[in-house]
Amino acid sequence: MADTGVVEALLRRVEKVDDGVDSLEVATSLELDHQVIVGAVKSLQAVGDVISAELRSSKHWELTDEGREIAEHGSHEARVFGSIPVEGLPQSELMKLSFGKIGFSKAMSNKWIRLDKAHEGGPRIFRTVESIEDQVREKLLLLQKGNASQLEEKEKNELKKRKLLSEVTVKTYWIMKGNSFSTTVTKQETELTAEMITNGSWKEKKFKPYNFEAMGVAPDCGHLHPLMKVRTQFRQIFLEMGFTEMPTNNFIESSFWNFDSLFQPQQHPARDQHDTFFLSDPALAHDFPQDYLERVKKVHSEGGFGSQGYKYDWKIEEAKKNILRTHTTAVSARMLYKLAQQKFTPVKYFSIDRVFRNETLDATHLAEFHQIEGVVADYGLTLGDLMGVLHQFFTKLGLKKWVEVGNSGIFRPEMLLPMGLPEDVSVIAWGLSLERPTMIKYGINNIRELVGHKVNLQMVYDKCGWTDFTFRM
Amino acid sequence: MPTVGVKRDLLFKALGRTYTDEEFDELCFEFGLELDEITSEKEIISREQGDSKASGASDIILYKIDVPANRYDLLCLEGLVRGLQVFKNKLEAPRYRRVSPVNGEPQKLIITKETAAVRPFAVAAVLRNITFTQERYDSFIELQEKLHQNICRKRSLVAIGTHDLDTISGPFTYTAKAPGDICFRPLNQTKEYTATQLMSLYKTDSHLRHYLHIIEDKPVYPVIYDSNGIVLSMPPIINGDHSKITLKTKNVFIECTATDVTKAKIVLDMMVTMFSEYCSQPFTPFKVLLVFQELAYRTERLSSEFINCKVGINESTEKIAQLLTRMCLRSRATGVGDEIEVEIPPTRSDVIHACDIMEDAAVAYGFNNITRTTPRTYTVAHQFPLNKLTELLRQDLAAAGFTEALNFALCSQEDIADKLGKKISETKAAHISNPKTAEFQVARTTLLPGLLKTIAANRKMPLPLKLFEISDVVLQDETKDVGARNSRRFCAVYYNKSPGFEVIHGLLDRTMQLLDVKSARGEGYHIQAADDPTFFPGRCAEIFVQGKSVGRLGVLHPDVINRFELTMPCSALEMDVEPFL
Numbered sequence A: 001m002a003d004t005g006v007v008e009a010l011l012r013r014v015e016k017v018d019d020g021v022d023s024l025e026v027a028t029s030l031e032l033d034h035q036v037i038v039g040a041v042k043s044l045q046a047v048g049d050v051i052s053a054e055l056r057s058s059k060h061w062e063l064t065d066e067g068r069e070i071a072e073h074g075s076h077e078a079r080v081f082g083s084i085p086v087e088g089l090p091q092s093e094l095m096k097l098s099f100g101k102i103g104f105s106k107a108m109s110n111k112w113i114r115l116d117k118a119h120e121g122g123p124r125i126f127r128t129v130e131s132i133e134d135q136v137r138e139k140l141l142l143l144q145k146g147n148a149s150q151l152e153e154k155e156k157n158e159l160k161k162r163k164l165l166s167e168v169t170v171k172t173y174w175i176m177k178g179n180s181f182s183t184t185v186t187k188q189e190t191e192l193t194a195e196m197i198t199n200g201s202w203k204e205k206k207f208k209p210y211n212f213e214a215m216g217v218a219p220d221c222g223h224l225h226p227l228m229k230v231r232t233q234f235r236q237i238f239l240e241m242g243f244t245e246m247p248t249n250n251f252i253e254s255s256f257w258n259f260d261s262l263f264q265p266q267q268h269p270a271r272d273q274h275d276t277f278f279l280s281d282p283a284l285a286h287d288f289p290q291d292y293l294e295r296v297k298k299v300h301s302e303g304g305f306g307s308q309g310y311k312y313d314w315k316i317e318e319a320k321k322n323i324l325r326t327h328t329t330a331v332s333a334r335m336l337y338k339l340a341q342q343k344f345t346p347v348k349y350f351s352i353d354r355v356f357r358n359e360t361l362d363a364t365h366l367a368e369f370h371q372i373e374g375v376v377a378d379y380g381l382t383l384g385d386l387m388g389v390l391h392q393f394f395t396k397l398g399l400k401k402w403v404e405v406g407n408s409g410i411f412r413p414e415m416l417l418p419m420g421l422p423e424d425v426s427v428i429a430w431g432l433s434l435e436r437p438t439m440i441k442y443g444i445n446n447i448r449e450l451v452g453h454k455v456n457l458q459m460v461y462d463k464c465g466w467t468d469f470t471f472r473m
Numbered sequence B: 001m002p003t004v005g006v007k008r009d010l011l012f013k014a015l016g017r018t019y020t021d022e023e024f025d026e027l028c029f030e031f032g033l034e035l036d037e038i039t040s041e042k043e044i045i046s047r048e049q050g051d052s053k054a055s056g057a058s059d060i061i062l063y064k065i066d067v068p069a070n071r072y073d074l075l076c077l078e079g080l081v082r083g084l085q086v087f088k089n090k091l092e093a094p095r096y097r098r099v100s101p102v103n104g105e106p107q108k109l110i111i112t113k114e115t116a117a118v119r120p121f122a123v124a125a126v127l128r129n130i131t132f133t134q135e136r137y138d139s140f141i142e143l144q145e146k147l148h149q150n151i152c153r154k155r156s157l158v159a160i161g162t163h164d165l166d167t168i169s170g171p172f173t174y175t176a177k178a179p180g181d182i183c184f185r186p187l188n189q190t191k192e193y194t195a196t197q198l199m200s201l202y203k204t205d206s207h208l209r210h211y212l213h214i215i216e217d218k219p220v221y222p223v224i225y226d227s228n229g230i231v232l233s234m235p236p237i238i239n240g241d242h243s244k245i246t247l248k249t250k251n252v253f254i255e256c257t258a259t260d261v262t263k264a265k266i267v268l269d270m271m272v273t274m275f276s277e278y279c280s281q282p283f284t285p286f287k288v289l290l291v292f293q294e295l296a297y298r299t300e301r302l303s304s305e306f307i308n309c310k311v312g313i314n315e316s317t318e319k320i321a322q323l324l325t326r327m328c329l330r331s332r333a334t335g336v337g338d339e340i341e342v343e344i345p346p347t348r349s350d351v352i353h354a355c356d357i358m359e360d361a362a363v364a365y366g367f368n369n370i371t372r373t374t375p376r377t378y379t380v381a382h383q384f385p386l387n388k389l390t391e392l393l394r395q396d397l398a399a400a401g402f403t404e405a406l407n408f409a410l411c412s413q414e415d416i417a418d419k420l421g422k423k424i425s426e427t428k429a430a431h432i433s434n435p436k437t438a439e440f441q442v443a444r445t446t447l448l449p450g451l452l453k454t455i456a457a458n459r460k461m462p463l464p465l466k467l468f469e470i471s472d473v474v475l476q477d478e479t480k481d482v483g484a485r486n487s488r489r490f491c492a493v494y495y496n497k498s499p500g501f502e503v504i505h506g507l508l509d510r511t512m513q514l515l516d517v518k519s520a521r522g523e524g525y526h527i528q529a530a531d532d533p534t535f536f537p538g539r540c541a542e543i544f545v546q547g548k549s550v551g552r553l554g555v556l557h558p559d560v561i562n563r564f565e566l567t568m569p570c571s572a573l574e575m576d577v578e579p580f581l
Helices: A004-016 A023-030 A035-049 A065-073 A076-082 A090-097 A098-108 A137-142 A155-161 A194-197 A226-238 A291-302 A317-321 A328-339 A383-397 A413-419 A435-442 A458-463 B007-014 B021-030 B041-049 B079-088 B112-116 B134-148 B195-206 B261-278 B304-311 B317-325 B354-363 B385-399 B448-456 B501-514 B558-563
Strands: A051-063 A112-118 A124-127 A164-176 A252-254 A277-282 A323-324 A347-356 A367-380 A408-411 A425-433 B003-007 B036-038 B059-065 B110-113 B119-126 B160-166 B172-177 B219-223 B233-234 B254-256 B296-305 B332-333 B339-344 B465-476 B484-495 B525-529 B537-543 B548-556 B568-576
Touching: A004 A023, A004 A035, A004 A164, A023 A035, A035 A051, A035 A164, A035 A408, A051 A065, A051 A137, A065 A137, A076 A098, A076 A137, A076 A252, A090 A098, A090 A124, A090 B354, A098 A112, A137 A155, A155 A164, A164 B160, A226 A347, A226 A367, A226 A383, A226 A435, A226 B385, A277 A323, A291 A317, A291 A413, A317 B079, A328 A347, A328 A367, A328 A413, A328 A425, A367 A383, A383 A408, A383 B304, A425 A435, A435 B079, B003 B007, B007 B059, B007 B079, B021 B036, B036 B041, B079 B261, B110 B119, B112 B172, B119 B261, B134 B160, B134 B261, B160 B233, B160 B261, B195 B448, B219 B254, B233 B254, B233 B332, B254 B261, B296 B304, B296 B354, B304 B339, B304 B354, B317 B332, B317 B339, B385 B465, B385 B484, B385 B501, B448 B465, B448 B484, B448 B568, B484 B501, B501 B525, B501 B568, B537 B568
Parallel strands: B110 B172
Antiparallel strands: A051 A164, A112 A124, A252 A323, A347 A367, A367 A425, A408 A425, B003 B059, B036 B059, B119 B254, B160 B254, B172 B219, B219 B233, B296 B339, B332 B339, B465 B484, B484 B568, B525 B537, B537 B548, B548 B568
């Protein structure tokens, strides 16, 4: 709040005029610096509609420091002229004076003085005219009195070029009475206090308005990781659709369950050292269901269950090799095998968990990622059912172009029948990565900005919007 | 999925019409393929090696088409065009026939027993009176390369050799000899080399060096001779220069040597069926060895009800037979009930079960024409209890002011051992045999290194940093079939100018409150001083729940802080989650 005295003096001035008053004028009449009045105007504006103030700007000429000196003492050339007596002055003496150097050259070009270089005792300066007229000073005096209009633009610009004059823009307020004009103002409170509530003083007080344009203070909170938040949403979708979660907490899997049980041949490129992480310790798995293993071996090497098979020499050594699972379908295979060992009842399963690939890393590929998988096993499922379930799933997710983000299909009989599932049971399944839709949602191009220890925590703090995933039925 | 690159204009010429890019994309989709990219050699070179290298390259438009992994019959222009033309009813699926030469006996390839030690199988065929053009020749070479990279598993399972039959004379002998005893002039070389010399010559060859390992360590190397002792090839490495094919070649002798005879037959069938259309009598390659049944057609019988039920459509038996015929599976309704007889040509080695026939029927019907239905499977959903608990805990830990990190399950040995002041042998870690870098040596046995690395990467963030992670570590466990198990852990760290043990301790108290475990010795939880090299002496405690240890908390040892390139004090907590289920 500006000084109360100034504010009240200003208000009294405004009270007297109906059509308003200029702030600069007020400052002059109150003999105060203009900025003090500006401060008073601003604090009154903050109080409410006491006054109305319109910002105006005007340009006017003002003498520079050098200009003011000349207005007082005369131009440098006139002072040079004035310092030279009739008998002349040595040039060296003149140059000792503060205005000597500039004034000398100007006075010379005005032909007021002359220089006798050959004078005995050194160069000497003499007057060449009786008297002079100091026009520069007179013009500046005119300007100082506020009579700028009496000078031509050209003259003013010349003085400006000599840095004696400058054109300044003055911002002033045109102040008028506001709707709730009053000559007295109450001091405003910034905040409501407990004391005011207790003693009821808040009723009499006026409160300073808040700046609603400013940002609030960020809450001191923890954050969930964006990828895990999207995982939560996918879990939710599956649960809403009646899918039961599979136990996928086994990163290490045998080649048997990861590949052979899925009818993936032992020479398949996915089983190559370049694509899959093999384990050196524990290197091999044991304890396979023996009769099931025999059926798997047979369907690979000889066929059966209506299949030609792959007709190759299936080796248990290959099946025993431990790996980091390359897909969660290894768990689906274990679950379906388990299901086949009891009386069959239809099931819907899902899982979202880590899988591992020993592939070349780039902006969208890491050695590990999360696979989302859905599986439905029932009598007589069709391709139409698969497409229907996918449609429901991706509609809930809010993704229209779902064909491009995942894989889907019906599990082969060569996989299901050796497990012992009834012949008329079909199993439809689909899978996609969790990272890909999350990157699309959050507009992240490099997977390293989303997963792993190199992520910027600011990203974790900021990428938290829910909308795309929440507000769809 | 292999990608096949074909020149657009050649493709359109062969298809007998032009398509817009959108139309062709649509056609691919209908046929179960994907038009992956429209590009040119120039564009590819400029993208991979920069504009300057691309200046002289061809700007003929190429279509890159993704083909299903087991559809070897679509890996070249010839097969792709044949498949599409039949699909569009513009061509009847060709019948491939084996014919004997007009004069004389069929060629013979004699396989000696020595090959058993290195590469025991071989099959061969002759394409007679073929007419090559530059484009056909290029496609012929490229199909070999595509097959080598895919079904042949980089020549390890099968290797293809092609020869100008008129430069050699049968019968041919496939045998195996000691490398020093094999001597010939290999393709595109000016002098003769022994096999031993060749192996060292090709050590630096950017292309061939990848195949050397297949036979390198064997006592004998495979080799094929003609009746005059001319070397045709030393599979799977290189052919002889003598019999190389040219644009003028009229009769092509094709041999496939293999460790997997089924795949060798598939590969030979592909080579001859794809290029027999350029023979004077199209689609009639000459067969060489009578032991094997190349060009075998197989007949399957199935019911239209099977197809209708599996696809979810309702079409007549005749209509389904038509659909299959369009997929090069010549089919007819037998008239016995709703039975369909389907003939599987030698080009369709991928069809090994009725379900493959069903899938082709669905492709021909059009996936988009199948009515979407909802399975009426009634189920009650259950969450996996461990994941349910994890989800609940995560929410409340974030509410307690900690931020969730997400780190890799794989890391270096150093991360889980040396850096934490422990020995790798004590960690019970599962070790990976083929990591490409040190980052993938082991599966993590603790979550702590990941969180510390996250802090190290975020040292510019305002302090304090409060992080947590609930995720799985992997430990060796002999009771499991694979010898290892996951263990769900909760880890939290507090990083600030002062250690803040009380903050981490407070988080433990809060967690126990959330888990309904009271602070009490015996029935509840308590902590008690422990020694652990990861922690500062006297600043580590073990967490006990109902008398059993579940984890530790404390102020990290300054050496540990330094090894993770951190500069401030840090307190941490790591405990098992599974005991609380």
